[in-house]
Structure formats: structure tokens, C-alpha cells
Amino acid sequence: MSDHAAVAAAIADAHRREWTRVLAATVRVAGDLDLAEECVQEAYAAALRGWPRDGVPSSPAAWLTTTARRRAVDALRRAGTLRSKLPLLVEPEESVTDARDDGADAVPDDRLRLIFTCCHPALAQEAQVALTLRLVCGVPTPDVAKAFLVPETTMAARVTRAKKKITGARIPYRVPRPAELPDRLRAVLAVVHLLFTTGHTAPSGPDLVRADLVDRALHLARMLHELMPDEPEARGLLALLLVTDARRATRLDDTGRLRRLPEQDRSRWDRAAMAEAHDLIVAGLRGGRAGRYVLQAAIASLYAQAPSFDRTDWPQLVTLYDRLLEVWPSPVVALNRTVPLAMAAGLQAALAEVERLESDPVLAGYHYLPAVKADLLRRTGQLALARQAYAGALALAANETERAFLSEQLAELDPAGRPGLV
Amino acid sequence: MAQYAVLIYAGDSAHSSDATAEDTAVHDRHAQELERSGAVVAAYALTPRDLATSVRGDAVTDGPFVDTKEIVAGFYILEAADLDEALAIARLNPACRLGGGVEVRPVAGGGFVQRPAA
Known part of the structure; x- marks a missing residue:
């Protein structure tokens, strides 16, 4: 037995x-x-x-x-x-590494071929994600469907269609040549990162975290780092996922309510994961221009390493965000930068930056923008405007845990609800 | 080896009736480059959108079939081992740097047609 x-x-x-x-x-x-x-x-x-x-x-x-x-x-x-008539193009082992170009003498692991094929840019990203879960992780299609909250038939059709394109358009079963590698690796890392973020804060539905997806993403990031030990961004992504997930146990309180960073119990963070991430980051920041994931990991790690929220190194965080904006000029990054900016340069400076970002079309409909703005307004005592901004965030947020958090923030500012305070 | 069609999309074709050698120079240079690569089976440049006529159902209309910012300005057929190789050649097209781009499609079948003797 x-x-x-x-x-x-x-x-x-x-x-x-x-x-x-x-x-x-x-x-x-x-x-x-x-x-x-x-x-x-x-x-x-x-x-x-x-x-x-x-x-x-x-x-x-x-x-x-x-x-x-x-x-x-x-x-x-x-x-x-x-x-010779096989539909999928499988290259003979010898021709895969072109020693003349990259000086690599190792034959790439077959797992890399599989990952790069599943994440080929000729496939839509949702198909890349589905294929990666299905083929690289071996997750049954019904579970893949559940993870992305789509009907099973939809997911099955998506996977079938992607496989047909791989065969029909002859997407090769190959690790990209050195010249293509940076772009192609970016696509692979983006898929793993998307899996993680989808699991870390589920875009909709009752649960904040979907542990299965987070664990799959961590497993993939670890595998990529192991298979491509010299790729700084593979190292950076693993570090980012480790340090972000180290806080998993403390993001919600016992009743399932969202806890913000200052309220989280730092003693319950996964120190082993944070230490592993730290070593990866130090290696990643050394030598050359650090990439997007290394810098994101460095930021998350700096937040996590402070002995308390109040003793976070805010100016250093702003500096890291500035470097991140250089390699990844995204308005979402600029928005996140306003959080340490408020602590390092003051609420007014941060508020001015958030208002500047409001006109960015990329951030239209992004619920974190009014949420960040609401928090800053509340802290500057502009409560009526803060209420407006929280209501705006609430109208855009779809994750129920996040919605509950925003509703609560709004209720705290409600003059009817807390007459003694306002 | 497989065949791929490369459809070239641009605001309009550079090959108008009054186009100067200068107007088409960048495309001509690329055509020579393609020829030298040995990968191209057939290539055609088309005339501008003004000369296009479309038939939808019974109706004949002036202009390209789909009224969009870009039209098919030309196309060619190339032979490549796989999609990556085809994309590597296709992305060299000047259209990609001039605000347009290319679409790469595996060819299902076809070729020049042997016509019956008159």
C-alpha cells in the first residue's frame, strides 16, 4: 500500500x-x-x-x-x-550551435528548443503562454483554460491553432542564432513574467494569488537560468520572481483582505528566497548595462531588505527607477517611481508627476493610477479629491480582493461613515 | 525548403507612371540584393493604388479592396528552410523602414502556368 x-x-x-x-x-x-x-x-x-x-x-x-x-x-x-517528410523542422544536432558566431561549444539543451518554439514571435502572445503551459510545463488543457478563465474549448482551439501554425509555417525547433537571441529571449522572458503576474495578482476573480501559476512561473524561470546561466536577464527574471514571491504569505490578512507594504509582517517573508534573489541581483548589476528584469529585481529587493517600511532607502529607489526608465521607458514604471518619490522628494512632487502621467494614453483605464493618486491626495489632506480618485480606481479594478481594499479606503474617507474624523 | 510569399505593404507603390529612377532607387537596390541572395523565385512591383479596381460580389469599385492606410505595393516568392530564414530576408525590405512592412505567408501551391498552345 x-x-x-x-x-x-x-x-x-x-x-x-x-x-x-x-x-x-x-x-x-x-x-x-x-x-x-x-x-x-x-x-x-x-x-x-x-x-x-x-x-x-x-x-x-x-x-x-x-x-x-x-x-x-x-x-x-x-x-x-x-x-525527410516530417512536418516539424528539427535541425540535426551539429548545425545548431554555430561555433563561429557565438563561440559556444555546448549543444543547447532540447528543453531550450521547446521553449523557444513555444514562444516564437510568429505566435500570438496568448498562444505562446498557452503552449508554454501545455507543452513546456505539461499542464493539461482544462487546467490551462481554468488558469486563464476561458472555456476549455476556447483554450483547446487556441493550442491546436498554434501547433498548426508551427507546422504549417515551419517555425523551426531550434534555439535562435546569436543575432536573433536577444529579441527572442525577451519574448520567452515576457511569457514567464506574464504567467507570474497573472498568478501573483489574478486579473479578475475571487483569489488574489493563484499559486499554481506562480509556482509554474518560478519553475520556468529557474529552468531558464539553469539552461542559460550567462544571460543576465534570465538571472534577473528569476531574482525578480523570487523576491516578489517572498512576500506571498503576508500580502493578505487572515480574513483575506489586502495588506499594503507598510502593514506587512516582514518577519514572515521568505528569507531564503530573498537571499537567493540578492545574490542573483548582485551578479546581475555587476558589469555592463543592467537590463529591465535585473533592475526591477533590485528595486523589489531594496524594498524588501529595509528593516521596516519607514527605513526604506527611498533616494536609492528613485535612482534605481531612473535607471529602469532608461532601459524601459514605460509610463507604468514612471507611475511606480512616484511611490518612492513621494517619500524622497515630497508628496507635492509625486502628485505633480502623477498628474503629468494622467495624460498618457497608455495609462488610461489603468486602475493603479487613480489608486496611487488617491493615496497621495489623502496624505496631503485633500480628502474630497482623494474620494473621487478612489472611486475612479474602483470603477476600473476587476480583482475582487483589490476592489475590497479600495472600497475600504473609500469608506474610511466617507464623511458619513467616519463623522468624527472629517 | 519551403516557399513563402512576401506581401509588401506601403502607403502607396513607389512605381507610378511618372516615377523617377530616384523615386524607386531604394526598392531597385533591394530587388538586386534579393536577386543576389538566390532565394527569390519570382518578384513583382505593383502600380499605385489609383490604378486599383476592386470587385466585391457584383459591384466594381475604384480603389484597393480594403481601404486602409497601407496597400499591397508588391510581392515576391522566396524559398527558405524555415520561417526564421524567411523572416530574416523579408525584414530587410525597405518598406519596413519607411512606415510600412511586410506580411510573410507560407505558399500552399502554385507557380507559373503552362498555357495551351494557341
């Missing part, structure tokens, strides 16, 4: 840990994503049948890969498909 449970646990573990490796290696033989996926699923099913009887193999990944690849070979033989 406990043996059985141990085997089941080993298979679940092999699914979580080794799915990517097994599928990526099987695609090479199958030459087709669908066939490869089917064979890998069969291999896991074979493990469910065979391992209780024969025991867990010493290398589950190798066992699963061999089984899946054998099935792929058999299927191709049955279908009489010639290698």
Missing part, C-alpha cells in the same frame, strides 16, 4: 520535474509536437502500469524518454513516414 503510494508519488514527481525534458527529447524523434505529446503521455501511462510491478527506475527521466521515443519511432514506422 505504502509502496503503491511511493510509486504514485514518484510518477507525480517525474511529471512535475521531467515532463519538459522528456517531451523536448521526444520531439526530436517524432518531428511533430502532437505525436511527441501523445507518446510522452503514453510513456507516463506505461509508468503507472509498470513501475508498481518493476519498481521505480534509477533514472525516471531516462526511462520515460526511452519509452516515449520508442513509441514515436514505432508510430512513424507504422505510418511509413520518412524522416
